[in-house]
Amino acid sequence: MAKFKNKYRIESTRLKNWDYSRQAAYFITICTANREHFFGKTENEEIILSLIGSIVEQEWIKTPDIRPDMNLELGEFVVMPNHFHGIIFIGNNEFNSDRDAMCRDAMHGVSTNGIYKNEFGPQSKNLSSILRGFKSAVTIQARKINPEFGWQSRFHDQIIRNTKSFDAISQYIIDNPKKWVDDEFNK
Template identity: 50%
Template sequence: MADLYKNKYRIASTRLPGWDYGWNAAYFVTICTKNRTHWFGRIVKTKDLNSQQMQLSEMGQIANRCWLEIPEHFPFVKLGNHVVMPNHVHGIIIIDKPDMDSVGAQNFAPLQNPYTITTPKNKFGPQSQNLASIVRGFKIGVTKNSRLINQNFAWQSRYHDHIIRNQRSFDNISQYIIDNPLKWKEDRFYTL
């Protein structure tokens, strides 16, 4: 929903109010290409014809490589499952800073009322060790290398995130990511 700010419309944030996205937790993210253009490849039937898999284009290989390199740029990050699809990327990013208290045994966010979460100390401070900086770094890496192939490559300006709350949710999301190529035509990001 759009709000007015300085007499201009802006889209309200989808981020959880009061949550510091630099906190140790597991996050499920979805990052889409601009206009959902199929830059990353296509879904093809496997030889047995009972299954489908993602066939990565050169840009898809870049996206996959950049995703796997995230922990090299952000040493406090661990990666869960991910998949590069024709027009988007799904993945689990686990922030695991050793100097922070873990929010759960597996870095799962506590189940609590979001309005009781304390306001982050660095609300307007450096944004270099949080989910947004990780996604931004990934998008920059893919964009820089993909534009060497096609100058028109672009991402959607925003991304979707979900704070993973428990092991059951983690397992369900992990399976969803694995199954994404199999269920491509049912996917909300599906386009021809």
Template identity: 45%
Template sequence: MDKFKNKYRIPSARARWWYYSNEGFYFITICTHNRRRFFGSVSDRKMNLSKIGLLSEKYGFEIPDHFPFVKLHAFVVMPDHVHMIIEIAHSPNPANSATEALHADITGEALHATPVRMAAISPKRGSLASIIRSYKSAVSRDARKVNPNFEWQSRFHDHIIRDDGAYDRISKYIIDNPKNWNKY
């Protein structure tokens, strides 16, 4: 494991071979810290959103307003997590940082100075990580006005959707998530 500021860091779960500003479909799951049920509850196979759940839903649907190159497909807020399919419809930074990031990774140049290293590991503008960071930040800002203890998990899960069959299965899973809540 790598260290940052002399502390061990869990390696990234992101595909090292993929540039996350690439056009494509991404299945995203973002959980609350310790899976606390800040967003509401499921009853009669339907999600009943709390105030924080309503904020999470509102800001989720607003993602394309802030990132015009993004389309939001399936989306659901559950008691302790959200699922969404995000499509990056066109790369906002064509032929840019992908080559630079790959070069820095191969040569190790990004590791020499702290500001350069932080720039290298920070989410790149237009990337999936920057979209999710913005969403989590907006929800957190207003959710903490309702409950100061609101927190997200520090990371999120992503899956690159590679074909129509996977897209259909994942969309159905997201849409049916409230109906299947008590099965898990």
């Protein structure tokens, strides 16, 4: 574990040398704090969303409309009792086009050999900023219903690299409610 200002800190789970504003499909998972069941329950292998779960669903659906400049599309997604899975596509846009790559890389500390290096600092117009905005919008509304609501501070992501992986992840999301009884998140 690395130290920052002589204190331990958790290393980033993001893929090193990957620019998360890049055009790609991403599979994301976000959990509630302490895996509390804020989003609903399962009955007969189907999700019955709570009011907070419905807010999560509505905010996710609005994500591309809120950020039209990022050329976003949504794939499969599911709101589970204590977590959320989704696929999001970041399309080619003014923030990740080849024309702007050299300027963006220079601002983010690319080495002279041209390899992109993730830098700790403000995140905008990338996957982290999308999810930060999503989580914030949900939190503001959810705390009006339940002041105890919260998210885990991080999220899990996977860059989807091919059609086979995309199909498998899509099916995993679709099947998630049917497998809830045995799910690692069901505690």
